[in-house]
Amino acid sequence: MLLDRLDYFISAARLGSFTKAAQEWDVMQSTISQSIASLEQELQCPLFIRGAKGVSLTERGQIFFLDALRLKKSFEQAVTSARA
Secondary structure (H helix, E strand, O other): OOOHHHHHHHHHHHHHHHHHHEEEEEEOHHHHHHHHHHHHHHHOOOEEEEOEEEEEEEEHHHHHHHHHHHHHHHHHHHHHHHHO
């Protein structure tokens, strides 16, 4: 799993929108969609419920979101430690 996919997932989950996540990361919306689809394929489960007015997390997506936040924080702490 690439870190950018994790970042895109966290943003989309937090914002409830692939479009807003794309704006936050200054990438095309299709980049977010493709990254999320790739992540879902890798995990072999849907993470989002896609609707006309945005996206929401599935039950598995909610669990993954909490774990992703912890992983992101651990990664950031590791980077800080390495630089110190």
